[in-house]
Amino acid sequence: MTWSATARGAHQPDNTAFTQQRLPAWQPLLSASIALPLFFCAGLAFIGLGLGLFYSSNGIKELEYDYTGNPGTGNCSACALADQDRAPPLRCSCSWYFSLPELFPGPVYLYYELTNFYQNNRRYSVSRDDTQLSGLPSALRHPANECAPYQRRASGLPIAPCGAIANSLFNDSFSLWHQRQPGGPYVEVPLDRTGIAWWTDCHVKFRNPPLVNGSLALAFRGTAPPPNWPRPVYALSPDPNNTGFINQDFVVWMRTAALPTFRKLYARIRQGNYSTGLPRGAYLVNITYNYPVRAFGGHKLIVFSNISWMGGKNPFLGIAYLVVGSLCILMGFVMLVVYIRYQDQNDEDEDEE
């Protein structure tokens, strides 16, 4: 019977700032002296940044050519027609002629662009085995199940590299030729096919399996290339530092795009006479047309572009900054007007009091 409140609460609650909810605190209030300068400063900063972005984006040159070869669009149509309903396609070549009236300032980057290509499809983007690609010998011959149906060949041989991403490796190739004088011979412009992937990708994420007897081919023995590939992975490039899983074309392709239209770096033009850019003159791009895209309504483009401090041409960012900056300023004025009027009203109210 003695169970009562007294027995329970015999001791007084602690008198601390925490228990009494008196913790010292900063109580910001969205007053005019904070909000208005915030808006004006943000607006000004954004407009400044936007102008910078806009002009640097505008200063970037871009040259692109759709070589998909839809009927009546240049001389790749023949290849396009040829590739219908065939996989893997036969080798077919076509070219793109263009001329530069003035220097295309360097460094110039050569991209290929694919549209309507869903590298971001979930089933597509999981269809890879990063353990295999990291060069683990055990994983090499036991590709992950995610790779299905490109996990093993019909013969039972494991596929290396496995998966839909690897299987669909972009295999068109380009060479650039420059005619210095009209009527003169075309000279091949050296394309630097290295340094087009992230360092971490080439050195950490992608690694070749350990060499067997000094040979990469032996290391890949017992595996089969993906069905679409005409040659095995260790023969992607003659350069031993750029073949196998660490082939940079391959690495670039394996870094899947976020959006169905994407651009991937093909080569950098920075050697010899072309380190400052592409001089004016006539150019020819020789395209080895292997990669079928018309079946699903895709397009293939070649893009020449140079870059600025903020990367490639990107009009969106500059315009967005300008718009947002102006809106901030506009909003700032609206708020200022409201504030002044409200202030008057408030003073009147106080007078009435």
Next chain:
Amino acid sequence: MLSVFCSGEVVCEPPNNKLDRFSGTLYWKESKFPLSNQNMLLRGCVLRNTEWCFGLVVFAGPDTKLMQNSGRTKFKRTSIDRLMNTLVLWIFGFLVCMGVILAIGNAIWEHEVGMRFQAYLPWDEAVDSAFFSGFLSFWSYIIILNTVVPISLYVSVEVIRLGHSYFINWDKKMFCMKKRTPAEARTTTLNEELGQVEYVFSDKTGTLTQNIMVFNKCSISGRSYGDVLDVLGHKAELGQKPEPVDFSFNPLADNKFLFWDPTLLEAVKMGDPHTHEFFRLLSLCHTVMSEEKNEGELYYKAQSPDEGALVTAARNFGFVFRSRTPKTITVHEMGTAVTYQLLAILDFNNIRKRMSVIVRNPEGRIRLYCKGADTILLDRLHPCTQELLSTTTDHLNEYAGEGLRTLVLAYKDLDEEYYGEWAQRRLRASLARDSREDRLASVYEEVESNMVLLGATAIEDKLQQGVPETIALLTLANIKIWVLTGDKQETAVNIGYSCKMLTDDMTEVFVVTGHTVLEVREELRKAREKMLDSPHAVGNGFTCSEKRSAKLTSVLEAVAGEYALVINGHSLAHALEADMELEFLETACACKAVICCRVTPLQKAQVVELVKKHKKAVTLAIGDGANDVSMIKTAHIGVGISGQEGIQAVLASDYSFSQFKFLQRLLLVHGRWSYLRMCKFLCYFFYKNFAFTMVHFWFGFFCGFSAQTVYDQYFITLYNIVYTSLPVLAMGVFDQDVPEQRSMEYPKLYEPGQLNLLFNKREFFICIAQGIYTSVLMFFIPYGVFAEATRDDGTQLADYQSFAVTVATSLVIVVSVQIGLDTGYWTAINHFFIWGSLAIYFAILFAMHSNGLFDMFPNQFRFVGNAQNTLAQPTVWLTITLTTVVCIMPVVAFRFLKLSLKPDLSDTVRYTQLVRKKQKAQHRCLRRVGRTSSRRSGYAFSHQEGFGELIMSGKNMRLSSLALASFTTRSSSSWIESLRRKKSDSAGSPSGGADKPLKG
């Protein structure tokens, strides 16, 4: 021992909840005995002045009348809880809709594009058609988008409520020093509803009052005593009381009795005959029983505390009521024992409102002493005392103005013959077979006339500390207070006045006392008509009536002027019937104050239920006794007053503390904060989940509806648990908009909770809209930037992983800035959590994308190297900045404009506080009502007639002590103790008197 009774049989009514009625028949030894309520003891009764008695248990356990009165325990949930459940259901529906849309999208996409894309991405073996693919995609999306359904919400809400409950438990300002009881939140689920209370139902005794009567002042033959005077003879202020009067001259004095005016004692010592007669009356005219265990140790057993107070006062002033027999009363008058012969007790009842005794003093003179309500008694005085009458009336008015209960005392000398004749008539009347009551009343009436006025007493029914202030504050906070009490009407009305619920400023106080359905209906109708008829210019105006128009159920709520309703238990029974309850509710709700008196525990619950059902308002019931349990259980929130007596109310309650005045702090501070915090928390929580999840939806349109997530799987896992949970929890636990003193100073700050303004369906949709808006920007701005962008080294920027990191980073930053905006009270903990969350996000990001983890589990940590590569890009940071600004600026602008154009009261209070640190007195809303009160008499014997009959019959004197049963469940511990003692006593005692039925 009871075996002799074995042949007996009781036939009685079935178990019911009527406390005042019982009918049954006892068959024993071939004879019948009628059993009525007089023979019943209710569960929880205490036998006083009785060593033992025999009884028969008629109903036990749940069949007892008291248990029948207690309501069923229901699981209590807050309205926000219910709303939350609805919203979660809606969100679930929304999720399914999104799933369906995306599934249809997937089917179309697979049919149009995916089918032809099979050269690169063949369908899974099991998928044979676009339709089936869509079906699978539906389930995939349900899984991916399930984060809109806030699973962790429930856990977080409980954590926050737990925190709030601890704050209530820890509150020093709700700790009662005297009883050393802290406030206690006994449930942790109702906190935010404390911020929404509209109706408070309060018990009276033990809750509003201390149930202690104190003899405070008196007026004796035109002179008023009892004012506390300082040295100069002016009325002293509180807090500088002089020494109380010293009663040491009187060995029989009760030293707990305090009186402050020494002049009264001087008058007694001087032998002033009026004063002596005054106290003689007090010591004779009552029905108190005395008990003297040891010489000089007197204990008075009074049926009502008023009587006890009066007799105790007389005792201390030297007129000690010592003992009584059926025919005599012994009084020690200034040290000498005088025995009066008790000739008659003209007992109190509700209609007479007075009681008298007729005594013969040792000299043989017969005198009638009468005390009673002033309204009644002043008409029955001898006309020769006009002057004295007017002075006394002034005094009475003055006492009433201070909220004291007054009684008028008078006497009349009777000569022997007259008395003899009158006694005969009385005997005849009492033997009359029909209308005995009426006849007796007229006989009494006859003798109680032409009396000589002696004076008046003023008794203070001691309120709990701070009750009037609390009620005033709660009223200003728009909380309606209804007093539901078992006490009789006069007592309840008196308390209503003294705690400022009723004031004389009120236009009218309606009293409903009808005994039949028709009478009650008529009275209610009249009340309504009066309220509607009154000129609308009266009163302080219903300024907020337009705002609340949505809540008006009838024009009656907009009635001008202040009204109050007092309704009696028997009328209430009719008013609560199905066809009249709405009428009653309408009338009652139009009144500022409602007092229901003489209500049974079940009726209390019914009243609460009625308001709960029809007003859609949050109700709070507060009480201390077992009779409040059902009301406490029924109301949305039950508050038990602890530490008084008994624990039933506390055990049934949701919150308990020991003083009524803590209610204001519980509601206006804790409740208000809880509500505010909970609403802010919920808004933010829904917002952040929608902003987070809806990005997947937009991405679906660009990834072939393939259920690809935008973020890294680890980010999805950690977002709700690690990156965003703690800042919002800290806000939910610690946030304050205005300091606690301000919530007391501006009770109107409480209103948003009552009107449910801070979180309702509309607010929910605003949050959702903001979340969706954020998600749109969160996806489309990076989309716009990334579409054709390249990094500053020429390589591709728009790879999936960089996109994921960019969106995730901007999301974390945006929601962190948003919580920063929402947090109104940045304690160190808030700082720590908000900055910590951001820091931990980047720390985890870099750790997850580190080479080491990749080397160990290449397939689990595919994002290797991503953080350093992506976050090194100026474009990415420009994107994040842009996204943040676009998401946040509109919110800032909106809040600023709202602050400027339509500020809430809390905003204004904060602003005022910021601008002028010093507080302005004129802003205080607390009105101090200078009250001019009419006179109210409080002949406040409680529930029943006094013991007059009992005393005169002498039945109670048969055993050495008195067998009185009174219905006091309050003293639960003691009654069980005494019951146990009785049991053991009776078990041990020899048989005898076993057949004697208990009377009384």
